[in-house]
Amino acid sequence: MGAVRFGVGDLAQLRFAVSPLWETVASLRAAADPGRHAVHLPWIKQALTVREDRGELLARLAGFVPPAPRCPLSEIEEELALLAARPGPAGAPDAVLAWWRAAVRPHWPRIRAVLEADIAYRTRQLAEDGIQEVLARLHPEVRWTGDRLVSQGLPAGEARLDGTGITLVPSAFAARCRLLEGSGGTPPSLVYPARGVGTLWERHCGPGEGLARLLGRSRAGLLARTSSPATTTQLAVRTGLSPGAVSQHLAVLRDAGLVTGHRYGREVNYRATDMGLALLGDGDGDGDGRA
Structure with a gap:
C-alpha cells in the first residue's frame, strides 16, 4: 500500500x-x-x-x-x-x-x-x-x-x-x-x-440508412464517429476524407446543433451533442458520454 x-x-x-x-x-x-x-x-x-x-x-x-x-x-x-x-x-x-x-x-x-x-x-x-x-x-x-x-x-x-x-x-x-x-x-x-x-476494439456499425439519407453518407459517418471526442485530423484518418472536407461537414453539423467543438491545448475536439446522439440512437439517453 x-x-x-x-x-x-x-x-x-x-x-x-x-x-x-x-x-x-x-x-x-x-x-x-x-x-x-x-x-x-x-x-x-x-x-x-x-x-x-x-x-x-x-x-x-x-x-x-x-x-x-x-x-x-x-x-x-x-x-x-x-x-x-x-x-x-x-x-x-x-x-x-x-x-x-x-x-x-x-x-x-x-x-x-x-x-x-x-x-x-x-x-x-x-x-x-x-x-x-x-x-x-x-x-x-x-x-x-x-x-x-x-x-x-x-x-x-x-x-x-x-x-x-x-x-x-x-x-x-x-x-x-x-x-x-x-x-x-x-x-x-x-x-x-x-x-x-x-469498447476499444468493438466493431462499430455505421449510421443507419435513414440517417445517411437525411444527412448524406459522409456527414452521417462523421456524426457516428463523434460519439467520443475526435479532432479533424483523427476524423479524416478514420473516414478517408480530406481534412478540408471534414472541416466543411463538421461546420454543417455544428450549425445544425449536432456536434460541438471544445479546444484542448492546440487542438479542437468535436463531439456529438445530445441531439446528435439521439439521432444516432445512443441508448443511454442522458448524453453525458459515460462509458
Whole structure:
C-alpha cells in the first residue's frame, strides 16, 4: 500500500496528459501477457502477426519505466527524443519505436479517442464535483483520505509532491495505477486505467440508412464517429476524407446543433451533442458520454 501526499499548491497544479510513449510500452507488456489483458485480445492477435519478436523487444525494455510526460499532447517522436537524451535507457528508444510503428500507430487514433474521452469526463467532473472527487474516483482501488491519495498500486510508503503538482495520465493498457517520477522540472505523473476501454476494439456499425439519407453518407459517418471526442485530423484518418472536407461537414453539423467543438491545448475536439446522439440512437439517453 502506498500513498501520495498533496499540499494546497499541488491540488492547484493538477493536469492531464496523454503519453504515446507510455501506451506503447504498456501495450507491449500487455501483448506478452494476454491472460491479464483479455479485453485487448482482438488487438493482441493482430499485433503479434506483425511483430513476432516481442520477446526480444521486451528484453531490451527490461526494467525500463517511461518518464513522466512533459506536456499534455506530446507526439511519440518528442517523447523518444527526450528519452534518448537521458542516461541509461540504451536500446529502449529503438525497441519502443519498432513496436509503435508496427502495432500501435495504426490504431492510435482509436486509442487516443478513448483517452481523450476519459479526460473530457474527468474535466467535467472537476467542474461539477471538485478535485477531490476526481482523485477519489480514478479507479476502484484508489482512495482519497484527508490530503493523501492511497492505492495498492502505488509504491510502498508515502511520496510527497511538495508543490510540484501532478499530471494524471489515462491509459488504455494499464491494469492498475502507477506513479511515474518527475525530473528536470517535470512533475510526477499518476497513470490510471482509462474509462471505456472495454469498447476499444468493438466493431462499430455505421449510421443507419435513414440517417445517411437525411444527412448524406459522409456527414452521417462523421456524426457516428463523434460519439467520443475526435479532432479533424483523427476524423479524416478514420473516414478517408480530406481534412478540408471534414472541416466543411463538421461546420454543417455544428450549425445544425449536432456536434460541438471544445479546444484542448492546440487542438479542437468535436463531439456529438445530445441531439446528435439521439439521432444516432445512443441508448443511454442522458448524453453525458459515460462509458
